[in-house]
Amino acid sequence: MTAPASPPSPSAAPQGPTLATQLRHTAACVLAVEQGRSLSEALPALPPSLRPGVQALTFHALRQLGTARALVAQLVSRKPAPPVQALLCSAVALLLDAGDDGQAPRYPAHTVVNQAVEAARQDRRSERQAPFVNACLRRFLRERETLMAAVAHDPVARWNHPLWWIERLQRDHPDNWQAILEANNQPGPMVLRVNRRRTDRARYQQALQAVGLASTPVGSDGLVLDAPQPVDRLPGFAQGDCSVQDAAAQMAAELLLDGRHWGPSDRVLDACAAPGGKTAHLLEHAELNLLALDVDPRRCERITDTLARLGLQAQVRAADAGQPAQWWDGQQFDAILLDAPCTASGIVRRHPDVRWLRRASDVDALVAIQRQLLAALWPLLKPGGRLLYATCSVFRAEGAEQARAFLVHHTDAREAPSPGHLLPGLAAPPGQFNDNGSRGHDGFFYARFDKAGP
Template identity: 70%
Template sequence: MSAPSVSPSAPTLGQQLAHTARAVLAVRQGRSLTDALADVPAPLRAGVQALAFHTLRELGTCEALVAQLAERAPPPPLRALMCAALALLTAPDAPGARYAAHTVVDQAVRAAQHEPRWQRQAGFLNACLRRYLRETEALRAAVASDPVAQWNHPRWWIERVQRDHPEAWRGILTANNHPGPMTLRVNRRRTTREALAQALAQQGVASRAVGDDGLELARALPVEQLPGFAAGDCSVQDEAAQLAVPLLLQGLPAGTRPRVLDACAAPGGKTAHLLERADADLLALDVDPQRCQRITDNLQRLGLQADVRCADAAQPATWWDGRPFDAILLDAPCTASGIVRRHPDVRWLRRDSDVAALARTQRALLDALWPLLCEGGRLVYATCSVFRAEGSEQLQAFLQRHTDALSAPAPGHLLPGLPDTVGEFNDNRSRGPDGFYYACIDKARAR
């Protein structure tokens, strides 16, 4: 699809729909949404991101409706545009709910008329969207029994969550279709949680304490508007991600300056948290050089220091100096199935086969790093996934392979919370932590 032009005046809904369709098509073709949004002209980006998030949260429903509306499958670019428009028509809590239905149809048709590849199909698009408005109830009833349309996740994903969490699967999938809360981590070296909460309150933003160092905000703010952000007073980090450091600290010997390895560290959220909380010699590794730069930038903003190195954690022979670590954090690469609230594209990008492939990578990393831990030391294993193959099953298999590994108390699988429709903040956001998994594995001392 070629890029629609942007007029110098305020962007129209038609322009935003056209760019949203391009982004959704890119995701359907395997590109991440973050990557696809980088192509959107800056003045349009925030609006297109909101529409793309909304469309991806409704994509199962919308694609099923397109199949009802079009006798033959429309070309993928047109299907993406139909989905972007249908997402605004179907969901009552859409960011574009302020648009009347006839405006959405009119603007989608205009978007089609302005794009050479869609021009010939503008009439067809118009007919389909108008039919949707006439026959909404019947069409929605026709797709209601399709689980992909009902839950807006791929079928394999729904079945896996049902298997892994027989009691909680509905709640997990529901939470995934809502935005998550914005949560901050206070930099204890620079300020206190109370002072940050007060500064937020002065800006008219209520907050509540979560975990040791977190503040969950009543509404999201651009980072530039967070009090003291540029000076390093706080960072944006979900409540679940903030648990890694307390778990690691519990396992460290008191009174010494520990040697700690953060094996998969970029962009450095947990690295920075650890350094805010403890004086430690910290080696932060990541295999991706660009992401390593982000660790350095984040530490610089927060006024913290670590040894940041670009290396493959699964190949210690290439970077380890032979001195054991007192603690290791392995925040392993994973499917990211726990952070779908914040990355609604993830569910459409992953394949079922990715789960086993990533579980093999996690296993290789665990086995490569275990010999680097000192006796009596602690390894915290974390993934931002709700799939048991990347969590509890990984731990069980590890304990069977390593007789010197002792499982210490840990949160296990954390699940995202249901939307808050009655609570303190009452904004229909999913509340509670992201989906995450934590295991604490202590190394037995030789007798």
């Protein structure tokens, strides 16, 4: 048995990007979000060597942005230029003792200040403000306790969500709104879905153990990893043994297909399918004649890639599900999955930019789109068929209220048992939808409508 290799000496270790460089790009990402751009656009533009560190810092900054904005407002007499404001917020967020599960890097306070000043010098838009950045951050360190007390009663600073979002959650979930907001400010766990066509969960869990990765079962096919990992560390990932998918999203296939035998003659529509996780899970459960739609051709390529890695087949088409005249062949479906466009208010812990990008008016606009999709797709369902309506939202307007309105206007629809609203940070409802007591799922809503028979 050979002895383990000695770790390389510090002098031999490769030098990564400095904190100043990472902070400069973090501030640019925070500024992009404040200007209305998604991180899914901003982060891929970074060099690969910078992306992991900058993503971690940016996620941390956005989880603390309400507090950081309030503190920066206390530190300045006049709001600085947007690049300087974004840098100050990013640095202040890093100086806060957030306790967000250790996912954001931690540095000594003097290092953060010095590197933030250097980041200002590196950016031509803020280089002349480097002394101002230094003065603000050093004042924060001197007066931290007083400054924190000054913003303590600001709900946006306390909960790090827009005020309209907080107030809507207070109305929608009066008993759980605080738990939802607290969960949103923590990173979500990494959850795997085992491909039951290639292996089973027990064997795959053993394969994970063999490479030193601990996990806990969740749902029917899921495993929650004790710590997030790069996918290239997952045994058999490239060969399709597993996928990364949250526990709440994994409920869709079972809710749609449960209770009957399915085969290649059954026509199933996944109406808003990209990136293809739920499409694949349906096909892992059963051989189906499945059509996967998405309005964006580029996102359709992701569905195709997902299916190819998992060894699954479906017809993938770029089309607007809400306009059946453009794509439907006139043959009704046995089952339809409508994972409708929504505010994404249930997946904020994985996408911390969402809370700052959304506006209160977006809710009504998305509710109207959901209503139109439901109305357009219901006639495409066979008598005796089933439609599963899903959103990754915790807002009742996109969930329970939408389902109630649908039932009022479609007298041939019957609501089957389904979990309704799943809330992040809270266990799933007891009974058949219990996910082994896991508190690891995202926020979601499910309602299944069965169509009256002939």
